[in-house]
Amino acid sequence: MTSPDLYFIKQQFTLGAYPALLSISLPDDSSPDYIPTLLYKVRAHLALGDNTAALALLPTDTENITLRAAAALARGEQGLETLRDLCVEIEADEDSEEWEKETVQVLAATAFIRAGEIEEALETLRGEGKIEHALLSQVYLSLARPALAQKVLAPALKANPDALVLQLAESAISLVTGSQGTSGKAVVRILRGELSPAQSDLEEAESILSRAKCEQGSSDMLVAMVVAAGLSAKKGEADQLWSRLLKQHPSHPLVADIGAKELLFDECASKFEVPPRAVAVA
DSSP states (O other): OOOHHHHHHHHHHHTTOHHHHHTSOOOOTTSTTHHHHHHHHHHHHHHTTOHHHHHHHSOTTOOOHHHHHHHHHHTGGGGHHHHHHHHHHHHHOTTSOHHHHHHHHHHHHHHHHHTTOHHHHHHHOOSOOHHHHHHHHHHHHHTTOHHHHHHHHHHHHHHOTTOHHHHHHHHHHHHHHSOOOSSSHHHHHHHHTOHHHHHHHHHHHHHHHHHTTOHHHHHHHHHHHHHHHHHTTOHHHHHHHHHHHHHHOTTOHHHHHHHHHHHHHHHHHHTOOOOOOOOOOO
């Protein structure tokens, strides 16, 4: 079972909050979360284009296959052959965990896509993991095959309707095809400017998450509701939702970020001297 801390890190990575991930401290190296957290930090550096920093985080003598795959991805085209070997190795390893197989295949496919080896990427993404299905659907979408992308994504989405990575993949397909799926509707509607229906979807989702006591999911949904209300120019409603966020989730990254900006503004404002009022001279 994924720990709450690792769940939050995965969600941040899926949402593209890479700078926030880089500020997260690594757990003790004896923790089961150590390697997955290290991988997400490395992948955040890679997503930001800083391959040197990614390699600096990785131990050079590691035997862990997922860390070796991340290092190979960081080396660009020089690491392609290594990734091919690692894919074969992990397929033959009956003791490896599913998340390890999924991670190696996704990292390898990412490298193949970057190198223009699309067919090899498609062949690599043959697992049953959520991330593999999401990435495979986006590869087909990039090839102007939205119907095939939807066909690949549908079974995974049916089995895991609440998986954020699948919802985002579905939203991307919906933006291309003009259709709306069963999940991720609020994202699509906000991007289209359909703010009132988006708010209804978000309120329903937030209610479900609250009843399920999903703390991190509830806070992220409340943030989305603040954004939707703000874009709708409903200042009173946006202020009420923001007050709820401050009270219920004071440690949320957005709250911390806005708080820091408020302090910076007050500091700058205190240093600003209002010039004397101009007096007309006859």
